[in-house]
Amino acid sequence: MSDSVLSGGFVQGLAIKDSLLATGNANIEIRPVSDPITRTKSFMEGSADFCICDVDVYYAQEGLLGYDTENSGPSEIRLVLASKTNFAVGLGLSTDIGSKAVSDLRNQPVPWIRKSPQLNAYMTAFLAYGGLTWQDVQQMTYPNFEQARIGYEKGQLSAIIVPLGSSADQQQTAPRRPYQMAKIDPNQKAAWSRLKSAAPYIESSNIFPGIGLTSPYPLLVTSASEDREKVYQLTKLISENLNDLSERVAGGENWHPTWQNFSWILPYHEGAVDYFKELGIWTPQAQIHQEFLVSRQKRLVKSFDDFSKQTPSPKNFAYEWQVYRADALSKPIE
Structure with a gap:
């Protein structure tokens, strides 16, 4: 799944698809969805294994700006690779x-x-x-x-x-x-x-x-529950075919694993981390930050579940959730 056909994310997605198909080791379909909230919600509900998205997924993680409704709260999203952009x-x-x-x-x-x-x-x-x-x-x-x-x-x-x-x-x-x-x-x-x-x-x-x-764009993300080996293989395939990818699309080299920001705001999927460890670029500091981000995500998800059980007012749902969320995040995260 990707953003609209007019976007750089869709163009990058097509290039990744063609590059990986050429290796004979992948079978990928790209489905564009222009509306970011619809795209992210649909992806998190299981309509696709991966999403080439924009930083809208940050708000899906946080439960803010469109992801703060009775039917949509914080999500356990995992980063696979981020593209370093000139945009x-x-x-x-x-x-x-x-x-x-x-x-x-x-x-x-x-x-x-x-x-x-x-x-x-x-x-x-x-x-x-x-x-x-x-x-x-x-x-x-x-x-x-x-x-x-x-x-x-x-x-x-x-x-x-x-x-x-x-x-x-x-x-x-x-x-x-x-x-x-x-x-x-x-x-x-x-x-x-x-x-x-x-x-x-x-x-x-x-x-x-x-x-x-x-900010990085586009982002290749998946859910925390996605198969570890599948994510590892995809991360490896993209990373090992960057020369071919860069010939197919401008900025294809920007997915390089050594250009990842391991102190950013989204946790990486454990399958991607396995590949980074294999390359020797995953540091103890990166692991500490990763554990913090994962714990923080889990607190957000649990807090939203607890908040929803209190049957908040539909009219003031977003505001009341923001207050509850702020209080939950004010406590130390281990």
Whole structure:
């Protein structure tokens, strides 16, 4: 399972499929699902063994932003491999209202995109950097990013997410209304700490320093219950065929096992860990962090089960769960 046919994740998935089929050792089918929440929920319910997803799976792990309903809570998701990407986003501030910093967005209209946890998380992180929350701005809801971009061009918004890439890509996706890029400096410790608290998986872009935020994309994930040997073999096949993969798709080499971040926010599947140990790259520090993440996931899942048994109000379910969740995570995790 992957994201939509227009996405980089789908293109990467097709390349992985073709590369592994060429070895004669794998039989893979790629099924695209454009809506991230539907895709992740469907995958976790068993409609696919693996998912080439975006960082939306972080919120599926956390039980937040669409995964905080009566029918959907935290999930025990495991990472297999993450692709180190050059993709980044920045925040465009409208110049015609005099915005020079994120903090200038107080009481200004800012976009919220339906069923797009990733874009909303980036915007939440940008706001946090500026010392703001969604309660400090006018939240304007749009059905998709394209409509939000059009809304910005029509003067309905004071800020817009700007995808950063090649100059040609930026020319296609950037709004025509004037804007300047917000300065996002990791050296501003308090502001950066607020940003990381809002979205722990986000990093400063090395390619667009001072303006860009990035995160690994795409992510190859599976469930904690997936067969250990199957995950080991898939991790090994991809890792040993990166030369072929990189010839089939730009960025194919970005799945390299030595480029994995073993101190990130998702635990790896034990089958993938077996392969990393075989390569000699899995460290004692990585194991300690892994055990912490697994224990934290299990606490989230159990906390959601306990919370649901209290028959919370359907109307206030998400809010009450967030309060209960925060209390559960405030206790030491062994």
